[in-house]
Amino acid sequence: MYYDCIVVGSGNAGSCAALSAKENGCQKVLLVDKCSPDWVGGNGYFTAGAFRIVHNGLEDLLPIVQNVTPEQAKHIDLDPYSREDFIEDIMRLSGRRSDPTLAASLVDNSRDTVDWLAGHQVPFILSFHRQAYEVGGRRKFWGGLVLSVEDGGKGLIAAEHKALKEAGVEIWFDCPVVKLLVQDNTVTGVVVHKDGSELSIESGGVILAAGGFEANSKLRVAHLGMGWEKAKVRGTPFNTGDCFAIAKDVGAKLVGDWASCHSTTWDFNAPEIGARNLTNQFTKSGYPLGIMLNANGKRFVDEGEDYRNYTYARFGKAILLQSGGFAFQVWDAKMLGILRKEEYGDGVVEKIFADTIEALAHKLGEIGLTDQAQFAKTIQTYNAAVAQHKMENPDWNWDPAVKDGLSTQSSHLSLSPPKSHWAESIDKPPFMAVKVCCGITFTFGGLAIDPASAAVLSESGPIPGLFCAGEMVGGLFHNNYPGGSGLSAGAVFGRKAGASVSQGKAMTA
Numbered sequence: 008m009y010y011d012c013i014v015v016g017s018g019n020a021g022s023c024a025a026l027s028a029k030e031n032g033c034q035k036v037l038l039v040d041k042c043s044p045d046w047v048g049g050n051g052y053f054t055a056g057a058f059r060i061v062h063n064g065l066e067d068l069l070p071i072v073q074n075v076t077p078e079q080a081k082h083i084d085l086d087p088y089s090r091e092d093f094i095e096d097i098m099r100l101s102g103r104r105s106d107p108t109l110a111a112s113l114v115d116n117s118r119d120t121v122d123w124l125a126g127h128q129v130p131f132i133l134s135f136h137r138q139a140y141e142v143g144g145r146r147k148f149w150g151g152l153v154l155s156v157e158d159g160g161k162g163l164i165a166a167e168h169k170a171l172k173e174a175g176v177e178i179w180f181d182c183p184v185v186k187l188l189v190q191d192n193t194v195t196g197v198v199v200h201k202d203g204s205e206l207s208i209e210s211g212g213v214i215l216a217a218g219g220f221e222a223n224s225k226l227r228v229a230h231l232g233m234g235w236e237k238a239k240v241r242g243t244p245f246n247t248g249d250c251f252a253i254a255k256d257v258g259a260k261l262v263g264d265w266a267s268c269h270s271t272t273w274d275f276n277a278p279e280i281g282a283r284n285l286t287n288q289f290t291k292s293g294y295p296l297g298i299m300l301n302a303n304g305k306r307f308v309d310e311g312e313d314y315r316n317y318t319y320a321r322f323g324k325a326i327l328l329q330s331g332g333f334a335f336q337v338w339d340a341k342m343l344g345i346l347r348k349e350e351y352g353d354g355v356v357e358k359i360f361a362d363t364i365e366a367l368a369h370k371l372g373e374i375g376l377t378d379q380a381q382f383a384k385t386i387q388t389y390n391a392a393v394a395q396h397k398m399e400n401p402d403w404n405w406d407p408a409v410k411d412g413l414s415t416q417s418s419h420l421s422l423s424p425p426k427s428h429w430a431e432s433i434d435k436p437p438f439m440a441v442k443v444c445c446g447i448t449f450t451f452g453g454l455a456i457d458p459a460s461a462a463v464l465s466e467s468g469p470i471p472g473l474f475c476a477g478e479m480v481g482g483l484f485h486n487n488y489p490g491g492s493g494l495s496a497g498a499v500f501g502r503k504a505g506a507s508v509s510q511g512k513a514m515t516a
């Protein structure tokens with residue numbers, strides 16, 4: 008049995024790889040996934056469909072988005088996002104540990120790759136619902152991230168798999184890859200489990216796009232540390248890290264940050280693994296508009312440190328480290344109307360309302376708040392700090408679409424941790440709280456690849472026949488992450504890997 012290209016994983020990276028292999032000349036392309044068909048799309052299905060790319064502002068994006076009328080366009084403020092911006096965001100958030108060549112390869116190919124996906128009928132839209140606020144009659148985009156896909160990850164995977172079908176890519180589900188075939192130091196295929204037996208399939212090139220180890224609680228504890236067994240998995244239960252082991256068996260080099268991951272503020276009542284109906288709606292990213300308190304009634308992060316896109320990927324861990332591994336997000340009536348509807352709408356999350364902070368504390372006492380007096384005191388002190396800052400800066404205006412500088416720090420009163428932007432008093436009833444926990448998204452450690460060809464590297468150079476894309480790639484993200492980079496990275500390196508296999512780089516790399 009022979010295929011020109013075998014891709015492992017039906018998520019965004021694998022889909023892009025298979026599509027690219029096919030259109031670049033591979034005749035027979037096989038995509039295998041260990042999940043059943045009703046889990047198709049891996050974590051990709053669970054995403055918000057947000058893609059971070061380099062662009063020159065609104066005019067540049069209008070040709071690829073499907074949800075902006077000429078009249079609407081007149082009322083949009085959308086800054087360009089340059090190559091330097093994107094690279095700096097990756098470098099800044101990774102503590103300058105990101106592999107610069109890998110980062111540059113992602114950034115430099117991000118725009119072109121999204122054009123390519125749009126050409127394959129992926130329905131891109133401007134992300135009004137998640138990345139823009141209405142300020143003074145204008146829709147203002149913030150945080151370097153403006154693009155998403157209609158119907159989020161569900162829309163993305165549907166479009167990519169439609170394209171795969173039309174291109175004639177064969178897909179086998181319930182088919183885990185358990186081993187790589189090697190001949191003369193070249194990867195020549197895979198061994199899979201299929202219909203109860205073991206099957207060897209030869210191939211001109213193998214592309215691993217099988218996700219990280221986020222859904223494997225043992226590996227989480229081994230690499231991320233004690234306590235990570237309690238994290239809820241935001242997406243697919245099938246990303247258990249098996250393909251790292253089989254790649255290592257053929258000499259693949261492991262690189263990057265194996266001790267941290269992407270994890271975010273997640274609905275405490277969400278299931279232990281991702282749910283195909285609500286998917287990303289369990290995310291609770293409204294904390295920049297309010298504050299977060301732990302079971303002891305204390306704040307523990309700077310909720311306004313930066314735009315949500317630059318903090319959310321490490322706040323899951325911050326919550327995991329709190330007593331009991333949970334926290335409460337709190338707002339007053341002023342903010343309730345601008346929380347993301349998909350995350351805080353009726354029926355999406357349990358919302359706890361009260362007309363006084365003391366009454367709210369009492370209600371939260373029934374679901375884990377251990378120190379109600381401290382909870383009230385924290386909010387009282389927070390309000391005093393906000394008021395003091397306002398008194399010293401009377402001309403500053405609250406604006407969620409820019410880093411407005413409204414903080415809890417002033418000459419007379421400063422909080423630790425501070426709230427550095429968007430600090431508004433919590434004093435107008437009704438008050439609302441939501442209980443959150445840590446949801447793990449994906450892991451950062453992975454395989455070393457050649458940024459140009461996506462070939463997997465050993466200590467001595469590229470492993471002929473083996474390529475990698477998506478969450479399995481190591482070295483790009485460390486400790487934190489600019490929102491929307493995962494899908495872009497998966498698409499960029501998936502597309503490169505597919506092209507490399509079809510161009511025979513498998514043998515020549």
Ligand SMILES: Cc1cc2nc3c(=O)[nH]c(=O)nc-3n(C[C@H](O)[C@H](O)[C@H](O)COP(=O)(O)OP(=O)(O)OC[C@H]3O[C@@H](n4cnc5c(N)ncnc54)[C@H](O)[C@@H]3O)c2cc1C
Binds near residue numbers: 016040184217491
């Ligand atoms: C809730 C949520 C929201 C997110 N939102 C965004 C967003 O809006 N924007 C963004 O950029 N990123 C987002 N991400 C991150 C994004 O999902 C990932 O970066 C990206 O989808 C990973 O793609 P992938 O193809 O590498 O992995 P996946 O899409 O997870 O695909 C991996 C596939 O490999 C299969 N597999 C695993 N092991 C084997 C094996 N041994 N044999 C065969 N198959 C195997 C799995 O079943 C799975 O289907 C989000 C993630 C989650 C969970």
